[in-house]
Amino acid sequence: MTTSAEPINMEFCRDAAETRSHAARLLPSLKPGTIIRLHGPLGAGKSEWVRGLASALGIQGEIPSPTFTLCQPLLGGKLPLEHWDLYRLEKARDWEALGWPECLITPGLVAVEWPDRYPGQWPESAIDLEIEPQKDGTRLIRRFQK
Numbered sequence: 311m312t313t314s315a316e317p318i319n320m321e322f323c324r325d326a327a328e329t330r331s332h333a334a335r336l337l338p339s340l341k342p343g344t345i346i347r348l349h350g351p352l353g354a355g356k357s358e359w360v361r362g363l364a365s366a367l368g369i370q371g372e373i374p375s376p377t378f379t380l381c382q383p384l385l386g387g388k389l390p391l392e393h394w395d396l397y398r399l400e401k402a403r404d405w406e407a408l409g410w411p412e413c414l415i416t417p418g419l420v421a422v423e424w425p426d427r428y429p430g431q432w433p434e435s436a437i438d439l440e441i442e443p444q445k446d447g448t449r450l451i452r453r454f455q456k
Contacts, residue, residue: 315454315456317440317452317453317454318453318454318455319452319453320450320451320452320453321450321451322444322448322449322450322451323355323448323449323450323451324447324448325447326355326358329355329358329359329362329441329449329451330358330359330361330362330365331362332359332362332451333359333360333361333362333363333366334362334363334365334366336363336453337363337366337367340419340437342389342417342418342419343416343417343418343419343435344419344420344435344436344437345419345420345422345432345433345435345436345437346363346419346420346421346422346436346437346438346439347422347425347432347436347437347438347439348360348421348422348423348424348425348439348441349425349426349438349439349440349441350440350441350442350443351443353443354441354442354443354449355441355443355449356423356441357373357375357393357395357423359421359439359441359451360373360391360393360421360423361373363391363419363421364384364387364391364393367384367387367388367389367391367419368386368387368388369384369385369386369387369391370386371386373393375393375395375423376393376394376395376423377395377397377398378398380394380395380396380398380399381393381394381395382394389417389418389419390416390417390418390419391418391419391420391421392416392418392419392420392421393421393423394420394421394422394423395422395423395424396422396423396424396425396427396428397423397424397427399427399428400427425438434456435456436456437453437454437455438453438454438455439451439452439453439454440452440454
């Protein structure tokens with residue numbers, strides 16, 4: 311993620327449970343239709359953060375990473391949640407096959423891992439979370455919003 315903006319919030323999380331808890335604390339500020347763009351290297355905790363959001367929404371069951379399915383719709387909670395992983399998408403025809411960005415219009419929430427893979431424009435209302443693993447094993451989560 312490249313931005314010159316200052317984060318509006320920063321928090322250190324000691325482990326996966328605190329990463330999930332961070333998502334739960336953010337939920338009350340999220341409106342239906344919000345897109346959360348998750349930035350960070352492989353293994354940073356992006357999918358773990360989405361698991362926390364799903365749990366806070368009341369979505370039960372296993373929450374797998376959508377690395378190979380691209381999109382994992384998660385239903386049964388207060389709001390529907392779509393979990394996208396764009397890591398494997400590279401070519402324009404990949405985006406056309408998905409019907410992107412129209413597929414992002416939802417009455418629920420959308421969490422997108424690897425959003426920098428999408429070459430187009432994102433809505434102004436999108437929220438950026440950068441998850442940065444630290445040398446001591448903690449994760450620094452920064453929140454950016456226009």
